[in-house]
Amino acid sequence: MDASDRSERLAVGRERRAGREARRRPPFHPMRSAAIIAGKTTATATRLLRVGGGTSLPGLVADRVHPGLVRELAEQVSDGFVIVTGTNGKTTTTKMLAGILRRDGTRVISNDSGSNLHRGISSSLVSSADILGRSLGGADMAVLEVDEGSMPDVASDVRPRVALAMNFVRDQLDRYGEVDTIVATVGRTLDAHPGMTTVLNADDPYVAGLARHARGPVVHYGVDDPGLDARPDPLLEAMYCRSCGCELAFRKRYYGHNGDWRCPRCGQQRPRLDYAATDVELTPRSSAFTLRGRGESVRIELPVPALYNVYNALAAASAACVAGASTEAVAGELTAYHAAFGRMETLDVDGRDCILLLSKNPVAARQALAAVLVGDEPKHLAFALNDNFADGRDISWIWDVDFEDYDLSRHTVAATGTRAEDMALRLKYAGVPADDILVERDVSAALRALVRDMPPGGLAHALATYTAMIAIRNAFAGDGSTFTHLGRLMRRGNA
């Protein structure tokens, strides 16, 4: 970054700081205090009584007592809100983004424990305020992961400064309906907030199409690496031009429907990239890329495999730059993310390393397989399939994953989770002899059995749906405490 950019950024920072203190001391308002006390009491009560729905109730109660409370609280966050949405990678990207901004000295609050629905977010904001309704932990900025369907309500509450949209894929159809509905919902949100900067994944035609709804500045990011061996996977759904309806063509497809696309009929094409990942390198344990943007380029090394993690890091870096972070903070955090990220995604299972990969839909599962099955040596793989509400009750998507493209019989495989038998059946159809599949519903027992014959320090992989992943983390992630209170709290300050 050049010197004038930097001094401009610092000047803006000084101006903001001057306004901050005034905003953090709103005058006493009895109904606001009553609402916050009601919300906090509800939170404590639901926790003590272990009532289901405890994460959404406090926000609902507080809002009934004093409508508009969440908006008032949000206004105290001086540098505003950044909201992150998309089907895959929201949680990881939100964590990375908050980390980058914190490294730059910004006090950030975030819902990085995964509660991303409207009422859950309201509840988190209420519980992080003091009873006078002051200062959300003294935050300068808030970074929120937001479920696509909750975008209009959350945006109306917090009036975001920046919105990041990452990807839209078929996922949990029983909860959300078609992708087009999701795109329309997010598009409506952009329409309603003209002051907001929108950061879009240019490689996903659905996401790139949102630009027409944006009434503020639009920033595009994408992968630019025509030489990358991205293991072409078949398109799971044909993609059509938003302007003329013609089927889109790809100069290069990276994964799912993400790539350098264009319309053969009307000439619509992937927008020019403001931030690009080039020279991508992928191994079973790690990934790396060069981040280009703002006339600079910096090499980013990630301790996790898979191209979708490159997309996550690129999304976080782009949104962080738009929110005002320095390139130094971006590079520093994503590189240093090593430890924190590694701890979270690589677990110790009886002295062996187990890399955990979220695989909750065909695109994510396909990418996880491609990431893991690099090289010739036999692998140890667990497929953990749950069908709880948060996973989507319909598990038929496993039949859309092209397990057949790999010779899985060469590897040691386990099928686990609440639908272990369905997973085993799928693997059997993919050519793994039934007797060779370790079937065990209990995820921790399955992982222990999977690694039993491996040498100490060996590497296994677990591909898991959402709640199966939480269960595995709870069983093996050190103290486990980070993951037991799913969606309960906002993490405060610079911790």
Ligand SMILES: [Zn+2]
């Ligand atoms: Zn067209």
